[in-house]
Structure formats: structure tokens, C-alpha cells
Amino acid sequence: MNRRLFVFLLLVTMVVGAAVAAQEQDSVCNGEQWLDDGGKHINAHGGGVLKYGDTYYWFGEHRTDHSFVTLVGVRCYASKDLINWRNCGVALSVVDEKGHDIERGCIIERPKVIYNKETGKFCMWFHLELKGRGYDAARYGVAVADRPEGPYEFLYSQRADAGKWPLEFGERELAVVDTLNEANYKKWWTPVWRKSVDEGLLVKRDFDSGQMSRDMTLFVDDDGKAYHIFSSEENLTLHIAELTDDYLHHTGRYTRVAPAGHNEAPALFKHNGTYWMITSGCTGWEPNEARLFSASSIWGPWTQHPNPCRGPLAEKTFGGQSTFILKLDDGRHIFMADIWHPRRLSDSRYIWLPISFEGSLPILQWRSTFQPLIDK
Ligand code: DGJ
Numbered sequence: 577m578n579r580r581l582f583v584f585l586l587l588v589t590m591v592v593g594a595a596v597a598a599q600e601q602d603s604v605c606n607g608e609q610w611l612d613d614g615g616k617h618i619n620a621h622g623g624g625v626l627k628y629g630d631t632y633y634w635f636g637e638h639r640t641d642h643s644f645v646t647l648v649g650v651r652c653y654a655s656k657d658l659i660n661w662r663n664c665g666v667a668l669s670v671v672d673e674k675g676h677d678i679e680r681g682c683i684i685e686r687p688k689v690i691y692n693k694e695t696g697k698f699c700m701w702f703h704l705e706l707k708g709r710g711y712d713a714a715r716y717g718v719a720v721a722d723r724p725e726g727p728y729e730f731l732y733s734q735r736a737d738a739g740k741w742p743l744e745f746g747e748r749e750l751a752v753v754d755t756l757n758e759a760n761y762k763k764w765w766t767p768v769w770r771k772s773v774d775e776g777l778l779v780k781r782d783f784d785s786g787q788m789s790r791d792m793t794l795f796v797d798d799d800g801k802a803y804h805i806f807s808s809e810e811n812l813t814l815h816i817a818e819l820t821d822d823y824l825h826h827t828g829r830y831t832r833v834a835p836a837g838h839n840e841a842p843a844l845f846k847h848n849g850t851y852w853m854i855t856s857g858c859t860g861w862e863p864n865e866a867r868l869f870s871a872s873s874i875w876g877p878w879t880q881h882p883n884p885c886r887g888p889l890a891e892k893t894f895g896g897q898s899t900f901i902l903k904l905d906d907g908r909h910i911f912m913a914d915i916w917h918p919r920r921l922s923d924s925r926y927i928w929l930p931i932s933f934e935g936s937l938p939i940l941q942w943r944s945t946f947q948p949l950i951d952k
Contacts, residue, residue, distance in 0.1 A: 604928045610925070618636075618661055620651050623687065626724065632655050632902075634661060636650065648670065650666065651666055657949060658948040665725070667726035667727065670682060670684070677730065678717065685702065686841075699823040714808075715734055736789045736817055737786060737828055742815075773809065774835040778813070787815060788809060814853075816830060831874075833853070843900050854898045886939055899912050904948070908952070912926065913928075930948075
């Protein structure tokens with residue numbers, strides 16, 4: 577090819593590429609690639625959205641093509657219409673210091689950011705697994721920034737609520753816990769084992785070192801109190817833990833939801849005074865049937881309801897797994913989920929659906945396209 581022709585073709589490619597990249601999209605196309613302002617598939621998996629001012633910020637796991645571990649960190653994108661997203665880069669970066677909690681090669685999952693009005697800080701919480709330890713560490717991590725898009729400064733990571741019993745454990749429950757011994761329950765999933773987990777077998781096991789903390793979300797209530805909701809006790813039981821006023825620590829007050837129920841991927845919202853939680857079962861990257869719970873107090877008791885999904889693949893959450901529920905200014909809620917592609921996690925897709933009500937229960941009706949700020 578002569579040089580002139582080459583330069584011409586290169587220019588054409590660049591102009592067409594830029595035009596495609598800059599093209600505005602008019603709806604969310606569920607399960608498709610979702611391009612950012614640079615024309616690249618959005619890389620913000622297991623994420624959540626925060627509105628600050630007139631802008632929405634989407635935070636999520638930067639996933640790579642061939643690895644399960646975190647090689648980059650947490651990404652941030654910004655949008656005014658929840659459809660077209662500007663890539664704001666890496667909000668929280670892994671580090672190269674050997675032995676650091678967020679050393680490159682650790683696993684950072686399901687980051688969520690909330691804004692603290694009192695301190696003016698953006699507080700990021702995430703599930704953290706230490707480098708080289710698989711999913712053994714089961715910690716949460718906390719990072720903080722002065723601007724929504726970061727950069728976030730890593731503060732600490734640890735297990736949850738060491739030395740604290742759940743709120744509902746009174747004298748009677750503690751007397752039962754006292755009798756529990758892990759050595760007596762070598763076989764899982766038997767009725768006696770399930771009963772012992774329900775009674776606090778694993779809470780007791782991890783009482784001194786802290787409770788396991790994996791899949792997670794954050795929820796800020798109308799009164800400004802914030803809560804960390806996470807899969808604990810070997811992913812068998814969800815914990816809801818209250819945060820301190822600065823949103824940077826647990827207060828030590830927590831409750832357990834669905835003991836031995838095996839829930840992951842919690843996402844929470846509040847509607848007309850009722851707290852609703854959507855979760856998944858535990859099948860790794862494979863989709864399963866969504867679960868729905870409600871309570872009139874964040875501290876429970878929580879009641880389980882039937883699967884809220886309607887439409888094709890409703891029994892598998894449309895091929896996805898819950899990650900977050902975004903509240904819009906008009907009071908409506910958007911359900912966010914991930915369709916995981918474990919062979920190439922960076923290409924994992926997204927599902928965003930409006931939450932509507934059927935009688936007194938929330939439902940998720942499948943739709944392939946969605947305009948978040950317009951469609952009801
Ligand atoms: C299911 C969890 O929901 C995901 O966040 C991730 O941890 C995968 N398991 C890993 O298998």
C-alpha cells in the first residue's frame with residue numbers, strides 16, 4: 577500500500593472511530609455491550625451508582641480479560657442521563673507494595689460509594705480478598721475521597737464486628753450459642769447443622785477474629801444512618817451492620833438475615849416505609865433465581881417472598897445477578913445486575929430494570945431496552 581493511501585485510510589478509521597465513540601445512545605440495551613464515551617464497553621462490574629449534584633457516578637470492578645484477580649482497581653463513570661457514561665478512570669487503584677491489603681492481584685469486588693454530608697467525604701466500601709488467598713480472607717475494605725470520582729485513599733480492611741454479638745442475641749440465645757461446637761457438625765446441609773448455623777455456630781466460631789464479609793452493598797436510610805449489608809458466615813447468612821456517623825466504620829450493632837439461607841449479591845431499597853432486599857443464591861458466576869425479602873425495620877424480622885422476576889429466564893434472574901438498587905429523585909427505583917462472563921470477565925454485561933409493584937410486592941419485568949429517567 578502506498579504511503580498516501582495508508583495515511584488516508586488511517587485518518588478515515590480515526591474519524592469513523594471517533595464518531596462511533598461519541599455517538600449518543602438513547603436507551604440501556606440489557607445484556608448488550610454498553611459503550612462509554614470512548615467507545616469501550618463499560619468496565620464497572622458488581623457496581624453501584626451514587627448521585628451527587630446533577631451527576632450520577634457509577635463505580636464498579638475493573639475486570640480484565642484473562643484473570644479473576646484485580647489488576648487495576650475500581651473504576652468510575654459519570655452520566656447525567658444514566659445511559660451515556662463518561663469514563664472518569666480508576667477511582668481506587670491497587671498498589672504494588674508487597675503485602676499491602678490491596679496489592680495488585682488481590683480481589684476487589686462489589687464496590688459501593690456513599691456521600692457523607694457531615695464530613696463532605698465520599699466513602700467507598702468493597703469486598704476484599706487478600707492476594708494469593710483465594711476467597712479466604714473474607715474482608716471488607718474502606719477508602720475515602722474528597723471528590724466523587726476520586727482518587728480514593730485506601731484506609732483499612734478487616735473482618736466485621738469482632739467481639740460483638742448480633743443485636744437479637746439475648747441471654748437465652750447466648751446460652752444456646754454456648755453449647756454449640758463446630759466439631760459436632762462435620763456434615764453440612766443436614767437439618768441439625770442448619771439449626772446450629774441458625775443458632776449462631778459460625779458467629780461463635782468467628783466471634784474473636786471478626787465475622788466474614790463478602791458480597792456486599794451499602795444503604796443510606798432517610799435519617800442519614802448508613803448500613804453495610806454483606807454475606808457472612810461462609811456466605812450462609814447475611815449481616816446488616818450499622819455504620820458510624822462518618823460512614824467509615826461499623827458501630828458494632830448488627831443483625832442477621834436468613835440464617836443458613838445461602839444468599840449473595842444483596843441489594844436494598846426502601847419504599848413507603850418498607851425495606852426490600854433482593855439477593856441471589858450462591859452458584860459462583862452462574863445465574864440463579866433471585867430472592868426477595870422485606871422488613872418494616874432494617875433490624876428485621878425479614879420475611880422472604882417469591883421470586884420477583886417476570887419474563888424470559890425469570891427463574892435465573894434473566895441470566896444476571898443483583899448488585900445494586902438505585903433510587904431516583906422521583907422515588908422510583910432501578911434494579912442493577914451483572915451477567916457474568918467468567919471466561920472473559922471484562923466482557924460481563926449489565927441488566928438495568930425498573931422496579932414496579934404487583935399488588936404489594938415489587939417485581940422486575942424483563943425488558944430488553946430501558947430509558948431509566950423516562951420509562952415507568
Ligand atoms: C459470586 C459473587 O456474587 C461474585 O461477586 C463473585 O464473588 C463470584 N461469586 C466469584 O465466584
